[in-house]
Amino acid sequence: MKTSAKIFLAAIVAVGAAGGYFLYRSRIYGINTIRVIDFINHPEKHADWMVKAGSRCNNAPFQIPVDGFIGYLWDDSWQIGQRHQGIDIFSGKQPGETEIHAAYDGYLTRLPDWKSTVIIRIPDDPIEPGRQIWTYYTHMATKEGTSLVDQAFPPGTQDVFVKAGTVLGRMGNFSGTPGNPTGVHLHFSIVRDDGNGNFKNELEIKNTIDPSPYFGFNLNKNNQKDEIPGCR
Template sequence: MKRPILWVLVAGILLGFAAAAYAYYNHRENRGRTAQVIAWIRSPQDHPDWRTPAGETCPGAPFQMPTEGFIGFLWDDSFRPGHRHSGIDIFGGGDPGDTPVYAAYAGYLTRLPEWKSSLILRIPSDPLQPGRQIWLYYTHLADPAGLSLIDPAFPPGTRETYVQAGALLGRQGNYSGTPNAPTGVHLHFSIVRDDGQGQFLNELDIHNTLDPSPYFGRPLNGPQNDGDIPHCTPTQGGGA
């Protein structure tokens, strides 16, 4: 009986080391990106090569950049043990309401009645996997108190309003979901899977989202990006 117990203990120790190594690696990369985000927020004019213009489309990629700024945090970054970031964060470098936000792709826009700072676009046919429906989620489009910065054309309760790629949706804000406890001014953008019944899944779970890298033609996968500024890559991958 002692030998099986010993093996269980050894396996547990090895798993612990593996988990610690994984956490160290991810948080090490995040510390570097966090330092870059802080430097950008303090003085974006000092880092012009970090800026990505709104509307820029990388060669061969279907989505255009939904807003201007520095793509600071990436998909699958980890900010604490057990957490996996489900999208990308784009920091405009200005105050709430300064930086416009646009549709990355043509689709059908919904804003639920309770959403102060969020929108979602239904894309009936995924451009990288035709026939699969996906959703584009936008959030933090409100000021610290929760005053919406979404374009007035999309009031609460809007459902299935068609928008062209490049249509103005609102402006970057810093509403965290808790009034007067702001985040940095940015857009959080994610690509959300469909539930198979025509509805979007919970965006907070990374398993319900897709790696945005091939959709934008940029290195936007956190664990696979060693600190490169996510500009256009020479070639694009396949579907997600």
């Protein structure tokens, strides 16, 4: 076989393999999107899918921060090349109706330009003692960008101690671009420390941690067997 023919055949095989892989990923990862849409449209039909704010799973250190359905998991995806850095919990309600609570004791910061976000420093990781981690909460604003973060934490708040269960704000649908809303949900992630007392960039999954052991049940998409996430 000529070299050019071999190259062409190899390209065909590569394209076929890639296509099969992406079809597989689309099927696997599409399950959660179907469920999210169904829950948003008919939350009253899926009360058994919901987790409860303040609840804990067995001896897990973190409590659930909000009432709702955990629609997307850590390392989930809804488009090629995208990897989700945390979990998304949907309430099935309107913006401003669902309280969001701290999952664990720590020190809260809200940067001056954060409309919908707070981050909480946990000096001693309960899963790996001795390291510092951060818990990140966002989408606490209306679609126009009106903040729903609790008034106790105005922009510029720095390292204020909060207990687990403290109300941080209310669930919204702000995407970061006014007038271009997301679904009403909380995005929660666990962010790594940079070793100098600062949080790393939450937008990169390598800077976040699988939240499963902190909540006591599977929240890692790679381990999902089509089950509804929760302590069951």
